[in-house]
Amino acid sequence: MAEARQQLVSVAQWLARVERSFAARAPGRELSLRWRGDRNVIATHDLGDDVGLELRIDGLVMQFTEAGRPSDHEIDVEERSPAHVEAWILIELLHRGLDRDRFSKDLPYDTSALLSGDGVEFSPCEYEAELRALAELFQAAVSAIGRAASDAGGEPALRISPRDLGVEAVAGGRTIGFSLGDAAIAEPFFYARGEGAAREPGESPTAILLASQLPPGDCVGAIDAFYASNAAPTRH
Numbered sequence: 001m002a003e004a005r006q007q008l009v010s011v012a013q014w015l016a017r018v019e020r021s022f023a024a025r026a027p028g029r030e031l032s033l034r035w036r037g038d039r040n041v042i043a044t045h046d047l048g049d050d051v052g053l054e055l056r057i058d059g060l061v062m063q064f065t066e067a068g069r070p071s072d073h074e075i076d077v078e079e080r081s082p083a084h085v086e087a088w089i090l091i092e093l094l095h096r097g098l099d100r101d102r103f104s105k106d107l108p109y110d111t112s113a114l115l116s117g118d119g120v121e122f123s124p125c126e127y128e129a130e131l132r133a134l135a136e137l138f139q140a141a142v143s144a145i146g147r148a149a150s151d152a153g154g155e156p157a158l159r160i161s162p163r164d165l166g167v168e169a170v171a172g173g174r175t176i177g178f179s180l181g182d183a184a185i186a187e188p189f190f191y192a193r194g195e196g197a198a199r200e201p202g203e204s205p206t207a208i209l210l211a212s213q214l215p216p217g218d219c220v221g222a223i224d225a226f227y228a229s230n231a232a233p234t235r236h
Contacts, residue, residue, distance in 0.1 A: 001187060004130035005180045007122055009165055010115035011060050011077055013107065014085055015044050015053055016162030021103045022047035031108060033160040035142045035167075039070075040135075042160060051096050053089075057135035060124040064092050077122040082115065085122075109163045134180065137188050137211055138167075140220055141178035144190075145169050148176055148227035176227050187211050190223055 012033070020031055023045040036043045036054065043054040043065070052065040062085075063074035073095075075088045086105070093100050115122065124131055142158055149158075149169040158169050168177035175193045179185070188211040209226045 001130050001134075001181070004127035004134060006113075006115065007060060007124055007127060008057060008131065008134060009180070010082075011062070011085075011122060012042060012055060012162055012165055013111055013114060014062065014089060015042065015055055016107055017105050018047065018053050018089065018103070019044040019162070020107065022098060030159075031162055033162050033165075035158055035160060037142070037146075040139055042138075042165070048098060049096070051098065057138055058128075058132045060122060060131065064096065066096070076124075078125050079121050079123070081118055081121050083118045107162075134188065138165075138178070138180075140223055141167055141190065144220065144223040144227055145171075145176055145178065147224065151228070171227065185210070190226055192227060 015033055016031060019033060025031070025045075033042050034045060035041075039054065041054040041056050044052050046052060050067045052068075053062060054065055054070070055062050060077045061074050062077070064071045071092075073092065075085065077085060090100050090103065093103060145158055145167055146169070149171045151171070158167055160167050164180065164182070166177060166179050168175055170176075173194070176191070177193075178188070178190050180188050185208070190209040190211075191206050193206045207226075209223070214222050
């Protein structure tokens with residue numbers, strides 16, 4: 001799963017670069033991506049002239065959109081190097097009348113642990129099952145987070161961090177979210193973080209539901225129940 005996550009997050013950095021280069025953003029606002037529920041894809045915001053770029057998680061396929069509709073030219077990154085992906089993006093930008101000179105690969109965070117360089121090729125086919133599982137978890141997560149935020153009177157719009165594709169929203173004074181996994185927890189997990197310090201020594205203020213703890217028959221119900229409850233903080 002770690003290798004599939006690295007492939008996914010590495011490819012998503014191209015959306016982050018395009019987003020940072022072209023999309024309008026309020027001063028001081030962190031770089032973020034969005035979720036298109038109608039197509040089940042991670043996407044940029046409007047890049048200008050109603051153009052966007054989206055990524056399908058299960059196959060690591062990217063394509064530009066115009067007025068919300070996918071273009072005819074997509075790129076499957078299988079056996080493609082980051083240099084090949086960059087060349088495709090530059091050509092597609094040119095075709096859409098976007099100034100290629102504005103495109104920059106610079107990002108405001110460290111990407112040294114991700115796949116980069118001409119000598120590297122993406123290989124999503126090798127992790128087909130893992131990527132499909134991540135796609136299903138991601139879709140379930142954004143749906144559940146959106147419902148929980150709406151039910152709590154919060155802002156249902158989700159924030160997707162391009163750094164690690166973590167998803168967050170505010171619901172009833174708590175931050176609820178989903179992570180593909182991190183240095184402390186290797187597998188994907190759902191979390192709810194309230195305000196205030198830990199209640200006891202060794203106790204985290206964040207409640208966690210591991211993907212491996214989801215029941216096979218009703219994972220959506222379990223995620224909804226987790227976000228709806230005042231789950232006890234997780235002990236380490």
